[in-house]
Amino acid sequence: MPASEFGQLQRRLGAGKVLLRPSECSSYRYDAIQFGVRPLAVVLPETVEDVVQAVRAAQAAGVPVVGRGAASGLSGGAAPAQPGLVVSFTRMTALRILPQQREAVAQAGVVTLAVSEAARLHGLTYPPDPASLRTSTIGGNLGENAGGPLCFKYGVTGDYVRALQVVDADGEIHHLTRDAYDLAGLMIGSEGTLGLITEATLRLVPPARHTLTLQASFGSLEACAAAVSTAISAGTVPAKLEFMDAACIGAVEDYLHLGLPRHAAALLLVDSDGDDPAQVEAELKVVEEAFRAAGGEVRRARDAQEAAALWQARRSVSPALGRIRPARMNEDIAVPRSRLPQVVAEIQALAEPYGFPLVQFGHIGDGNLHPNILFDPRRDDPEQVHELAHRIAQVALRHGGVLSGEHGIGSMKRAFMAEAVDTQTAAAYWAIKDTLDPAGRLNPEKLLPPRGALATGPEVAHAGA
Ligand SMILES: Cc1cc2nc3c(=O)[nH]c(=O)nc-3n(C[C@H](O)[C@H](O)[C@H](O)COP(=O)(O)OP(=O)(O)OC[C@H]3O[C@@H](n4cnc5c(N)ncnc54)[C@H](O)[C@@H]3O)c2cc1C
Structure with a gap:
């Protein structure tokens, strides 16, 4: 009986660590996006031993276990x-910086920003920078392999993992490294x-000493994509390369009146960074020339204050969208960069008959696009929102892209996975899952395509790609 197992767990760990009341x-x-089923019990562990006991109690009760960080997913x-x-x-927040090894050892509940703030005291930094970094946790970042604007140059969360401490489905503790079989890598995402994941050993790096910023607007999506391709082909690797479409520019301008170019079809924000100011200047110059050659109107920040003002536009996207509709479905596709103009245009056209406002922005360097469907749950039909989200996912697959750049599959895109992976790949995923979690108790009905719903994939995935 789950109730008695969790009652015993509460007696062992203490009432403050185990919540049983439905309220x-x-x-x-x-x-941040989805309501699930109310849990039978919630454990707030403070040590890895608490996690072991929690997993064993769930095993004895025969019920699933769901890990949770800040729930910003x-x-x-x-x-x-x-x-x-x-x-x-959220209570497992121990954090140690080992400057000699350039490492941070963070428990799963450490807030992402806390790692770079602690590292900075030792002249180091932790680059992965999801926009949620003030609330998201290292455990959740690892669960989703989170990215952010800096990830084009510096890599995503998984690129910084040296080792993980993990409690498995039977409540056994493992120390996973990246040697031989990359078992730590298997856990990431x-x-x-x-x-x-109870603890992570993360690589730290020295921060870049100089940064320069520019903003560029374009009359067409094609010109914008061409500008980015030219700049990257010329060998530049900007630290940040962010894209906003016309609807996104309009939403932010309506909100903050920053003087953004409303006439533009696309806006790019770029940071170049490095230790040598001359090299940073030279890189940004190449970017600037590529953008001008593609017809872009370029505006350079003259100092850090102006740079912050330019980035304010990108940072304000979330609140700007919240003013238009109370809810949004934040899609997270990634497509080859060369396909972005068609993909953005196709998605715009798809959304029109549905009548939902739709804005698109993202990390264009990685081809990671966030089409956001804005809706009002009190008035709008959730089935229609889901249908449009599915059709957007299909656009990504048709253009040789993937369902998720950084937000994961979860339950939201699980149904689309059957179209995204072929039968053999899905069978390999399930073989790994069945080996590590034979009873299927770890976060069931997430990520993997439902068994038996497989393999409409290759045709959808490669048609037109
Ligand atoms: C305003 C906003 C902006 C965002 N911007 C970005 C962005 O720029 N880039 C980006 O990548 N994401 C972004 N996100 C999404 C989200 O913040 C990330 O996915 C983040 O990594 C989730 O961290 P979390 O601690 O909230 O995890 P949760 O949402 O609590 O969990 C995420 C997943 O990880 C699993 N999990 C949590 N902890 C553990 C653990 N200890 N062990 C194993 N599994 C675990 C959960 O079961 C779940 O499947 C944004 C979200 C919001 C609301």
């Missing part, structure tokens, strides 16, 4: 699909479906 458990059924990953136990890592 308390209710707040652990959602992430945008694909339903932390929202339980079945009644069970939620392990919420696995959305809590293969094990619970």
Whole structure:
């Protein structure tokens, strides 16, 4: 009986660490985008031993275990699909910086920004920078392999992992490294479906000493994509390369009146960084020339204050969209960069008959695009929102892209996975899942395509690509 198992767990760990009242458990059924099922119990572990006991209690009760960080996820990953136990890592916040090794050892609940803030005291930094970095946790970042603007040059969360401590489905503790078989790598992006990450050893790097910023606007999406391709082909690797479409520019301008070019079809924001000011200047010059050659109107920031003002536009996208409709479905496709003009235009055209406002922005260097469907849950039909999201996913697959650049698959895009992977790949995924979690108790009904719903994939994935 789950109730007695979790009652015993509460007696062992203490009432403050195990929540059993439905009213308390209710707040652990959602992430930033999706409502799930109310958990039967919630554990707030402080040590890896607490996690072991929690997993064993769930095993004895025969119910699922869902890991949860800050629940800022945008694909339903932390929202339980079945009644069970939620392990919420927010109290596991121990963090050590080892400057000699250029490493941080962070428990799963450490907030992302805390790592770079602590590293900075030792002249180091931790580059992965999801926009949610003030709330998201290292465990959640690893669960989703989170990215951010800096990731084009510096890499995503997984690129900084040296080792992980993980509690498996049986409650055994493992220290996983990246030697021989990359077992730590297997956990990265696995959305809590293969094990619970309790601690991560993360690589730190010295921060760049100089940064220059520019903004460029373009009369067409084609010109914008061509400008980016030319700049990258010329060998530049900007630290940040962010894109906003016309609807996104309009939304931010309506919100903040920053003087953004409303007439533009696309806006790019670029940071170049490095240690040698002359090299940084030379790189930004190449970018600037490529953008002008493609017809871009370029504006350079003269100092850090102006740079911050230019970036304010990108940072304000979320609140600007919140003024248009109270809810949004934040898609997260990634496509080859050369396909971006067609992809952005196709998605715009797809959305029109539905009548939902749609804005697009993203990390254009990686071809990672966030088409956001804006809607009002009180008035709009959720089926229609889901249908449009599915059709957007299909556009990505048709152009040789993938369903997720950084937000994961979760429950939101799980149904689309059957179209995105071929039968053999799906069988390999399930073989790994069945080996590490034979009872299927770790975050069920997430990430993997449902068994038996496979293989419409290759045709959809490659047609037109
Ligand atoms: C305003 C906003 C902006 C965002 N911007 C970005 C962005 O720029 N880039 C980006 O990549 N994402 C972004 N996100 C999405 C989200 O913040 C990231 O996915 C983040 O990594 C989630 O961290 P979290 O701690 O909230 O994890 P949660 O949402 O709690 O969990 C995410 C997944 O990880 C699993 N998980 C959590 N902890 C563990 C653990 N210890 N062990 C194993 N599995 C675990 C969960 O089960 C779930 O599947 C944004 C979200 C918001 C709301």
